[in-house]
Amino acid sequence: MTVSSAVPLLRVRELGVTHDGETTPAPASVSFDITPGEVVLLLGPSGSGKSTLTLALNGLLPQAVPATVTGSIEVDGLDTQTTPVAELSTRVGMVFQDPDAQLVTGTLLDEVAFGPENLRMPVAEVLARAEEALRRVGLWERRRENPDRLSGGGRQRLAIACALAMGSPLLVLDEPTANLDPAGIEEVYGALAELVTAGDRAILLVEHNLDAAVAFVDRVVVLDHDGFVAADGPVDDVLRGRAEDLHAMGVWLPVSTIAALRLRRAGFALEPLPLTPDELREALDAEPAPISRSLSERATSESKRAEPASSATRVITVRNLTLRRGRTEVLHGVDLDVLRGSFVAIVGANGAGKTSLIQALAGVVSPPKGTVHVDGLDVGRADARTLSSRIGFVFQNPEHQFIAHTVFDEIAHGLRRQHLPDDEVRTRTESLLTRFGLVAKADSHPFLLSGGQKRRLSVGTALVAGAPVLVLDEPTFGQDRARADELLSLLSELNAEGTTIVVVTHDMQLVTDYADHTVVLADGRVLAEGPTADLFADDALIARAGLRPPPLRRALRGVRNHPELSRIARLADLPELSRIARLADLPEAPEPTPTSRSQFRTDAVETTRSHPPRAIDPELRTRSAPTATHPPAPHASGGAA
Numbered sequence: 001m002t003v004s005s006a007v008p009l010l011r012v013r014e015l016g017v018t019h020d021g022e023t024t025p026a027p028a029s030v031s032f033d034i035t036p037g038e039v040v041l042l043l044g045p046s047g048s049g050k051s052t053l054t055l056a057l058n059g060l061l062p063q064a065v066p067a068t069v070t071g072s073i074e075v076d077g078l079d080t081q082t083t084p085v086a087e088l089s090t091r092v093g094m095v096f097q098d099p100d101a102q103l104v105t106g107t108l109l110d111e112v113a114f115g116p117e118n119l120r121m122p123v124a125e126v127l128a129r130a131e132e133a134l135r136r137v138g139l140w141e142r143r144r145e146n147p148d149r150l151s152g153g154g155r156q157r158l159a160i161a162c163a164l165a166m167g168s169p170l171l172v173l174d175e176p177t178a179n180l181d182p183a184g185i186e187e188v189y190g191a192l193a194e195l196v197t198a199g200d201r202a203i204l205l206v207e208h209n210l211d212a213a214v215a216f217v218d219r220v221v222v223l224d225h226d227g228f229v230a231a232d233g234p235v236d237d238v239l240r241g242r243a244e245d246l247h248a249m250g251v252w253l254p255v256s257t258i259a260a261l262r263l264r265r266a267g268f269a270l271e272p273l274p275l276t277p278d279e280l281r282e283a284l285d286a287e288p289a290p291i292s293r294s295l296s297e298r299a300t301s302e303s304k305r306a307e308p309a310s311s312a313t314r315v316i317t318v319r320n321l322t323l324r325r326g327r328t329e330v331l332h333g334v335d336l337d338v339l340r341g342s343f344v345a346i347v348g349a350n351g352a353g354k355t356s357l358i359q360a361l362a363g364v365v366s367p368p369k370g371t372v373h374v375d376g377l378d379v380g381r382a383d384a385r386t387l388s389s390r391i392g393f394v395f396q397n398p399e400h401q402f403i404a405h406t407v408f409d410e411i412a413h414g415l416r417r418q419h420l421p422d423d424e425v426r427t428r429t430e431s432l433l434t435r436f437g438l439v440a441k442a443d444s445h446p447f448l449l450s451g452g453q454k455r456r457l458s459v460g461t462a463l464v465a466g467a468p469v470l471v472l473d474e475p476t477f478g479q480d481r482a483r484a485d486e487l488l489s490l491l492s493e494l495n496a497e498g499t500t501i502v503v504v505t506h507d508m509q510l511v512t513d514y515a516d517h518t519v520v521l522a523d524g525r526v527l528a529e530g531p532t533a534d535l536f537a538d539d540a541l542i543a544r545a546g547l548r549p550p551p552l553r554r555a556l557r558g559v560r561n562h563p564e565l566s567r568i569a570r571l572a573d574l575p576e577l578s579r580i581a582r583l584a585d586l587p588e589a590p591e592p593t594p595t596s597r598s599q600f601r602t603d604a605v606e607t608t609r610s611h612p613p614r615a616i617d618p619e620l621r622t623r624s625a626p627t628a629t630h631p632p633a634p635h636a637s638g639g640a641a
Contacts, residue, residue, distance in 0.1 A: 007077075008033035009170055009202050010057070014071035016227075017052050017061065019448050024440075026450075027053050028227035029071065036169065037199035039192075039216060041235075042206045044223030045250045045480040046452025050206045051097055053223075054172050057204070058092035059085045075170060090119065093163035097174040097206075097451050098397055099155040108134060108150075108158055109143040115166045133161035136191035138184075149328065153180040153350035153506075160188060164195065171195070174206045175451070177213075178477050179396070181349040181506050182548035185212045192216065208479070209507075210254045211551045214239065214275050224249060240273045250482025255509050255551035255571070256280040262574040277555035285561040315340040315469055315500050316361060321371040323353075323360055330356045332524045338517075340468070343492070343501045345515035345532065347508070349546030352521040354504045355396060358471050361502070362393035375468055385417070392462035396473035396504075398454035402446040407438055407457055410446050414464035432460050435490070437483065452479045459487060463494075470494065471502045476510060488514055508550040512536060512569050520545050536569065 011033050016025040027049030034040050044050050055061040059080045062069050073080040076091045096102055105111045112130040121129075134140040137157040142150075147158055156179050163171055171192075177185045189212055196203060207213045220238040222231040230249070231238045239246070243257055253261075256277050260270045269287055274280035316338035323331040331353050338344055346354050360367040361374065369380035375390045382390075395401050404410040411432050415425045433439045436456040441449060446457055455477060462470060475491070476484040492514060495501045505511060511518055511532060518536075519529040522545050528535060536542065542549060549557075553569045568574060 008035050009076055010034040010204070011074040012053075012071070013073075015053065015056065015073060016070040017049060017056060018068040019052070020066040020068075021444065021448060025049075025068075025070070026227045027223060030223065030227070030229055031071075032221050032229065032232055034170070034202045034204060036202055037196065039196055039203045039205065039218050041210075041213060041217040041220045042204060042223070043220060043246070043251050044230075045225050046456075046483050047450045048223040048225060049227045049450075050223060051174050051451055054094070054174050054204070054206060056080060057170070057172055058088045058094055059083060060094075086118075089115070089166060089168070091168055091170060093166045093168035093171045095156075095159045095163045095171070095173040095176050097178070098399075099159040099179075100397065102159055102162065103147045103155060106146055107144055108139055108147060108161075111147055111158060112161050112165045115162055119166075129165040129167065130161075133164040136164060136194070137161045138187050149326070151179075151350040151355070153184050156180060157184060157188060160191070164191070169201050170204065171201060172204045175208060175477075176205070177207065177209055179350075179474065179506070181546055182508070183546045184350055185209065185506075189213070189216050208252045208476075208481075210239075210252050211256070211276075214254050222246065222249075222251060235275075236272075239275055243273055247481070250480045252481045256555050258571060259552055259555065259574055262571065266574065274555075277551055280555040281559055284556075284559045284565065287561070312339040312341060314338065315375055316502075317373045318357075318361070319371055321357075321360060321367055323356055323365065323367060325356065325365075330524050331360070334524075334526055336519065336526060336529070338469075338500060338502060340500055341495070341498055343495045343514055343516050344503070345511040345518045346502065346504045346521060347506070347511060347518060347545070347547060348521035348527070352545075353524040354521055355473055356524075357521065358393070358473060358502060358504055362391050362471050363387045364393055364395075388414075388465050388467065390467055391469040391471060392465055392467040394458050394462045394470070394472040394475065396477070398458035399447060401458055401461060402454075405445055406443050407446055407449070408433070408442040410457060411460050411464060414461060418465075428464070432464065436460050437486075451477075452483055455479055456483060456487065468498070469500045469502065473504045475503055475505065476507060508536075508548060509552060509571070512550045512553070513571055520547075522546070533569070 015030045018025040113126050116126040224230040256274050260274045270283045274283050314337045318336040321334040359365040363379045367380050372379040412429045515532045518532045520527040556565045
């Protein structure tokens with residue numbers, strides 16, 4: 001892409017923002033420019049002020065959200081602190097972290113048309129913009145539906161369509177793919193790639209899923225823990241040249257880059273540092289085996305995370321669960337068992353019924369009586385207090401479960417309901433706040449936390465009751481890498497101590513790294529379930545479910561010069577060369593078809609045009625055990641991207 005040398009479209013100078021009730025600015029002092037045609041990725045640890053910065057770009061902060069703002073922002077020559085938000089909306093199109101915060105009408109078509117209508121555009125142009133935007137995100141065929149009927153990922157695509165319809169020269173997206181399945185992510189980035197090819201618009205992107213974003217962006221701006229600019233430069237200079245620094249800071253990196261850093265410690269050179277699965281595979285094939293340690297060691301047994309023993313008791317049983325939302329049946333005769341002490345991932349495309357299923361398990365949505373039992377309790381007959389002692393639930397949107405006015409009281413509420421002494425409540429609350437890095441926010445209102453901090457608080461509120469089952473909907477949404485690792489390590493510790501963990505996620509690397517058992521949903525039915533490694537060895541199943549293999553598996557399958565690596569799918573297994581050596585005799589997996597980084601935008605555009613969402617094969621809409629083509633990969637804890 002050719003980046004314009006014209007006057008910057010966005011000019012940020014020494015921007016500092018302090019929310020009402022807070023004393024520390026986040027961001028503290030940020031300066032950078034964006035010119036037409038640029039795609040800029042904004043990175044930083046949770047709490048550094050990324051989302052706050054985006055809210056300031058179109059004047060919502062401080063004009064609608066009270067805050068003290070220092071420094072200045074100009075968009076297309078307009079001062080965002082003094083120009084009305086309505087006028088700024090024609091220059092800055094916003095897609096928030098939470099799509100529900102910006103959806104207001106009764107149909108998808110009305111929602112997308114709402115913005116252009118308020119600009120008093122001719123009807124024909126309004127309808128043309130709305131149709132084009134909805135087609136770009138794959139929602140045109142559902143244009144007459146209510147937005148409430150969409151899945152979380154569907155609502156995010158709708159929010160992107162609303163921003164596209166405004167035609168603003170600067171598009172600001174705050175984690176736009178956080179709730180999307182892999183196919184949806186490809187569609188969104190395909191649409192965005194097509195949007196910026198003309199070179200007259202710019203995009204500022206806040207994103208944790210760098211595996212999807214890295215080939216799309218031109219430049220990276222990094223904020224540090226204190227809200228200052230730590231790096232600003234081209235993708236290669238920042239993500240390759242400063243990868244070790246960013247990793248230490250707790251910022252997300254592409255999975256292939258994290259893998260390469262681990263392999264470097266094991267003796268591989270890997271120069272330049274890979275950013276994509278294709279680059280990692282090519283780099284491994286271009287160098288000899290590391291000589292610093294021997295690969296000839298053999299051990300008597302291979303370490304892997306085992307499933308709970310077959311004799312383990314069932315802690316959750318689901319029998320013939322059919323669930324309706326309004327007039328729509330979203331689950332159809334689901335049967336499912338979850339063994340006590342297991343770590344289960346529930347995956348599937350947007351709209352597959354994942355959130356509906358776990359909400360029925362936790363009683364958030366009341367299931368028909370007799371269909372769901374948790375620890376012997378009939379969820380359809382149980383009261384909320386009794387149910388909370390058996391199963392804790394963490395919502396996809398953390399704000400949906402906050403009830404107190406301070407972070408401290410939010411955690412303490414569950415303990416006070418148990419009638420514990422005040423001293424014990426304070427001690428346990430402070431311990432949990434420390435564990436989740438929220439001590440400094442103890443007196444803040446939960447709604448004033450960053451997205452990542454809200455997520456950690458929501459997990460903390462679910463943990464305090466000590467229920468034997470913990471269910472989480474997208475647990476790493478809004479988290480920086482360090483906090484995601486910390487959270488997942490905590491979940492692993494709880495799991496090792498006997499707590500049953502059930503997560504819904506679109507992060508396939510997270511599933512591979514942590515879950516011993518996986519359930520695949522499609523069209524409201526269980527498509528398949530079984531050991532995680534077995535499921536991800538079945539490429540046909542993964543493709544038909546609308547999913548994608550984890551990034552590390554895509555990178556290492558088919559490594560010709562190092563076939564001993566081809567069976568590794570989990571990040572934490574990489575540095576242990578003695579374990580790698582034990583895999584040397586395993587058969588090499590087939591090599592996936594590569595897509596070069598330089599061709600990403602062109603390919604993404606063509607994918608959007610020629611590959612609309614596909615229906616699940618009806619023959620797979622029955623519960624069946626997957627057929628494993630290879631022995632399962634070893635398991636151990638590791639971070640996910």
